[in-house]
Amino acid sequence: MKQLSTKVTSNGHGQDSSYLLGWEEYEKNPYDEIKNPNGMIQMGLAENQLCFDLIESWLAKNPDAASLKRNGQSIFKELALFQDYHGMPEFKKAMAEFMEEIRGNRVTFNPKKIVLAAGSTSANETLMFCLAEPGDAFLLPTPYYPGFDRDLKWRTGAEIVPIHCSSSNGFQITESALQQAYQQAHKLGLKVKGVLVTNPSNPLGTALTRRELNLLVDFITSKNIHLISDEIYSGTMFGFEQFISVMDVLKDKKLENTDVTKRVHVVYSLSKDLGLPGFRVGAIYSNDDMIVSAATKMSSFGLVSSQTQYLLSALLSDKKFTSQYLEENQKRLKSRQKRLVSGLESAGITCLRSNAGLFCWVDMRHLLDTNTFEAELDLWKKIVYNVKLNISPGSSCHCTEPGWFRVCFANMSEDTLDLALKRLKTFVESTDCGRMISRSSHERLKSLRKKTVSNWVFRVSWSDRVPDER
Amino acid sequence: MGLPLMINNDDNNNNKVELSRVAVSDTHGEDSPYFAGWKAYDENPYDESHNPSGVIQMGLAENQVSFDLLESYLEKKNPEGSLWESKGSRGFRENALFQDYHGLKNFRQAMASFMEKIRGGKARFDPDRIVLTAGATAANELLTFILANPNDALLVPTPYYPGFDRDLRWRTGVRIVPIHCDSSNHFQITPEALEAAYKTARDANIRVRGVLITNPSNPLGATVQKKVLEDLLDFCVRKNIHLVSDEIYSGSVFHASEFTSVAEIVENIDDVSVKERVHIVYSLSKDLGLPGFRVGTIYSYNDNVVRTARRMSSFTLVSSQTQHMLASMLSDEEFTEKYIRINRERLRRRYETIVEGLKKEGIECLKGNAGLFCWMNLGFLLNTNMKEGELELWDVILKELKLNISPGSSCHCSEFGWFRVCFANMGEKTLKIALKRIHEFMDRRRKVLNC
Numbered sequence: 029m030k031q032l033s034t035k036v037t038s039n040g041h042g043q044d045s046s047y048l049l050g051w052e053e054y055e056k057n058p059y060d061e062i063k064n065p066n067g068m069i070q071m072g073l074a075e076n077q078l079c080f081d082l083i084e085s086w087l088a089k090n091p092d093a094a095s096l097k098r099n100g101q102s103i104f105k106e107l108a109l110f111q112d113y114h115g116m117p118e119f120k121k122a123m124a125e126f127m128e129e130i131r132g133n134r135v136t137f138n139p140k141k142i143v144l145a146a147g148s149t150s151a152n153e154t155l156m157f158c159l160a161e162p163g164d165a166f167l168l169p170t171p172y173y174p175g176f177d178r179d180l181k182w183r184t185g186a187e188i189v190p191i192h193c194s195s196s197n198g199f200q201i202t203e204s205a206l207q208q209a210y211q212q213a214h215k216l217g218l219k220v221k222g223v224l225v226t227n228p229s230n231p232l233g234t235a236l237t238r239r240e241l242n243l244l245v246d247f248i249t250s251k252n253i254h255l256i257s258d259e260i261y262s263g264t265m266f267g268f269e270q271f272i273s274v275m276d277v278l279k280d281k282k283l284e285n286t287d288v289t290k291r292v293h294v295v296y297s298l299s300k301d302l303g304l305p306g307f308r309v310g311a312i313y314s315n316d317d318m319i320v321s322a323a324t325k326m327s328s329f330g331l332v333s334s335q336t337q338y339l340l341s342a343l344l345s346d347k348k349f350t351s352q353y354l355e356e357n358q359k360r361l362k363s364r365q366k367r368l369v370s371g372l373e374s375a376g377i378t379c380l381r382s383n384a385g386l387f388c389w390v391d392m393r394h395l396l397d398t399n400t401f402e403a404e405l406d407l408w409k410k411i412v413y414n415v416k417l418n419i420s421p422g423s424s425c426h427c428t429e430p431g432w433f434r435v436c437f438a439n440m441s442e443d444t445l446d447l448a449l450k451r452l453k454t455f456v457e458s459t460d461c462g463r464m465i466s467r468s469s470h471e472r473l474k475s476l477r478k479k480t481v482s483n484w485v486f487r488v489s490w491s492d493r494v495p496d497e498r
Numbered sequence: 499m500g501l502p503l504m505i506n507n508d509d510n511n512n513n514k515v516e517l518s519r520v521a522v523s524d525t526h527g528e529d530s531p532y533f534a535g536w537k538a539y540d541e542n543p544y545d546e547s548h549n550p551s552g553v554i555q556m557g558l559a560e561n562q563v564s565f566d567l568l569e570s571y572l573e574k575k576n577p578e579g580s581l582w583e584s585k586g587s588r589g590f591r592e593n594a595l596f597q598d599y600h601g602l603k604n605f606r607q608a609m610a611s612f613m614e615k616i617r618g619g620k621a622r623f624d625p626d627r628i629v630l631t632a633g634a635t636a637a638n639e640l641l642t643f644i645l646a647n648p649n650d651a652l653l654v655p656t657p658y659y660p661g662f663d664r665d666l667r668w669r670t671g672v673r674i675v676p677i678h679c680d681s682s683n684h685f686q687i688t689p690e691a692l693e694a695a696y697k698t699a700r701d702a703n704i705r706v707r708g709v710l711i712t713n714p715s716n717p718l719g720a721t722v723q724k725k726v727l728e729d730l731l732d733f734c735v736r737k738n739i740h741l742v743s744d745e746i747y748s749g750s751v752f753h754a755s756e757f758t759s760v761a762e763i764v765e766n767i768d769d770v771s772v773k774e775r776v777h778i779v780y781s782l783s784k785d786l787g788l789p790g791f792r793v794g795t796i797y798s799y800n801d802n803v804v805r806t807a808r809r810m811s812s813f814t815l816v817s818s819q820t821q822h823m824l825a826s827m828l829s830d831e832e833f834t835e836k837y838i839r840i841n842r843e844r845l846r847r848r849y850e851t852i853v854e855g856l857k858k859e860g861i862e863c864l865k866g867n868a869g870l871f872c873w874m875n876l877g878f879l880l881n882t883n884m885k886e887g888e889l890e891l892w893d894v895i896l897k898e899l900k901l902n903i904s905p906g907s908s909c910h911c912s913e914f915g916w917f918r919v920c921f922a923n924m925g926e927k928t929l930k931i932a933l934k935r936i937h938e939f940m941d942r943r944r945k946v947l948n949c
Contacts, residue, residue: 033646104565158520182810305597325664331632335791
């Protein structure tokens with residue numbers, strides 16, 4: 029019997045996780061305002077649909093960019109033939125400058141150190157191929173994006189060892205959690221090659237604090253390992269704080285020309301900030317020439333369409349557009365997040381206080397029958413099948429505490445969001461917990477607010493320790 | 499052959515954290531002359547007006563003969579610009595959000611229909627079996643990940659496209675075991691050569707997972723005969739292995755009737771256990787001359803392979819912008835019929851120009867009937883009938899004639915003196931200048947010999 033490789037028979041593709049089963053249910057019965065008002069509302073998709081109008085109006089004013097023309101002349105042939113894996117210089121320059129702009133122009137990105145990839149999915153996998161042997165491990169803080177199980181492990185043979193984070197401190201990374209994860213890897217006989225963080229975090233919707241970033245840089249320095257900072261949500265930061273990139277920290281610690289900097293790599297993409305996942309634009313930024321060289325050659329397996337590079341280099345080179353876009357994007361995301369948070373609050377549900385991303389990390393522990401993952405799955409099924417909302421259960425993100433869910437807010441209209449919140453509120457009020465709320469709503473809400481305040485206070489007190497954080 | 503070379507990077511640096519073996523190996527193959535010639539060209543490229551004595555690039559298998567047809571079609575369709583107007587105001591955002599690894603349905607249908615057209619309707623393609631990837635480079639690597647485990651082998655007939663050393667082996671850890679072909683029978687694959695390759699692998703305790711052919715062949719520029727395809731499939735059935743047919747040059751066969759796709763052979767087979775081992779790779783980079791747009795595809799008769807390939811294609815999706823732009827063009831039957839016909843004709847004429855020009859100088863080529871290049875025999879010019887002799891000659895052609903052509907050794911040819919010469923990546927004038935330089939070189943040589 030002819031066989032296929034073990035990659036086929038393994039579950040490394042991750043498609044059996046609940047994360048994706050919810051999507052399948054959505055596909056069968058998708059909500060439509062007119063045609064299917066009782067359908068399932070998709071809240072499991074971290075897409076940014078809030079600012080398309082800005083891009084569309086730019087396209088209308090700049091028709092050449094999408095019609096393969098430059099100054100009215102066709103450059104079809106030039107683009108059709110361009111397959112240089114170094115990427116289009118104008119495009120990499122525009123990407124570098126966009127990344128700088130997102131970081132308040134406090135750090136610089138050298139376009140020559142950018143390697144393009146077909147999305148950050150491809151970028152992350154390529155970095156794994158460059159940094160890890162089959163059986164080597166990367167440490168990832170939990171909860172993490174479910175797709176990493178596939179992207180980092182499937183074809184590379186690398187392993188993920190979790191850095192356990194908990195709600196007791198707002199899921200922040202601690203020194204002891206890092207050390208524990210490192211030791212756990214050793215216990216499992218795995219060689220640790222690095223740490224991978226998503227900053228801002230998916231699914232938490234929070235940016236890493238300076239304290240955490242310093243901790244991470246110190247940790248990889250002492251262990252002599254790599255740090256991958258997946259910053260694909262960097263342009264979605266809407267909180268009062270500025271986004272702090274790992275590149276900021278390296279600069280502030282004056283580590284720019286050291287070996288440590290060579291071991292820090294940033295991943296970026298236009299799928300979240302610009303809402304263009306279909307165009308497959310990802311990037312690796314590395315200060316290690318060998319990595320840049322190897323990754324560049326590997327990018328042959330996932331080049332960005334020249335047509336797309338051309339369009340986006342024009343878009344991103346328009347500084348008037350980029351500054352307007354970034355500002356407006358932040359505003360709209362902030363207002364959307366507020367809407368979700370207050371809607372949840374009126375249903376007696378709190379979230380982790382967030383300042384970035386396209387989703388909130390929602391606390392539904394009080395709605396569980398028991399403090400178990402079985403109960404979480406039960407609750408999730410009720411929400412999917414009865415309430416008809418597809419949200420992502422924390423267990424699919426490897427969260428160690430049951431009862432947390434990721435709920436997206438930027439992939440639908442305001443009306444749809446309101447409807448989703450209404451359904452959720454109805455559901456909560458109809459359950460035992462809901463009855464509790466209606467009986468002693470004032471007391472409960474007061475205690476919930478306290479909880480909210482203490483999360484907030486807690487985070488502020490962490491950041492206050494480092495006076496220059498803002 | 500087929501074993502990745504590794505550079506030891508931990509000699510002096512006990513403190514330096516290592517990169518992976520994959521990162522430091524040279525299995526990417528970029529140090530071969532195939533790529534070295536490109537560098538020489540980059541440093542001194544021919545230009546009709548600005549640099550008439552520069553290096554003429556004849557090592558790049560690009561198709562530049564039919565752009566006018568594509569350009570005029572796209573102009574007609576979107577004269578005003580925005581490619582999303584036809585779909586109304588929601589067109590752009592819907593397209594920008596589309597990242598479904600199934601690919602745009604109408605684009606898959608267009609690819610299936612285009613592949614059928616190329617084969618003159620002799621085989622049908624089900625759009626649901628088409629998996630899209632960012633180029634055939636990605637498709638071949640992806641298939642290898644699916645069909646083989648690290649240290650397994652694929653059998654590949656020589657001479658073969660140098661890129662396979664990277665595409666099939668580098669990150670996959672899979673080996674290539676060559677099926678040796680030679681000029682005694684026009685480099686066709688024989689049952690004996692197949693058995694010999696298989697035995698070589700087995701003797702080294704290497705598990706063979708499949709045979710991978712390119713049809714029409716790169717670098718031979720010739721189609722694989724129907725009988726050979728049938729023998730190949732028999733062989734794969736007997737050994738219980740896969741058959742991958744990379745048909746990216748199928749639309750570049752000069753006379754449509756001379757091409758037999760493995761799809762035609764499979765079309766008439768009902769036995770699923772036979773069909774399920776056949777997989778076809780295609781791309782728009784050669785037939786349409788669009789390598790920059792990164793459009794490749796895997797077509798498999800095996801449900802498991804289709805499903806897995808689709809999931810794996812997440813690492814290498816085709817830009818939705820590109821899918822959208824090309825979908826209507828490729829399903830336009832009138833256009834594709836015209837394009838395929840005219841493209842074949844122009845390539846044939848180019849081929850005849852170069853082959854006749856070479857013949858005048860006493861240089862023979864393998865009888866070709868497809869592709870963007872000819873397989874030229876300069877064995878009689880070698881000082882020594884060895885790889886060194888071939889590379890010496892290649893260097894002379896690069897430095898003296900300023901022509902970058904590809905030496906057969908970089909294609910793992912077992913005979914020395916063969917060179918692949920591309921003819922479709924330049925204008926006719928440039929081709930004539932290249933032939934003139936060859937003429938002058940041969941003239942000088944004749945004079946020297948006659949002294």
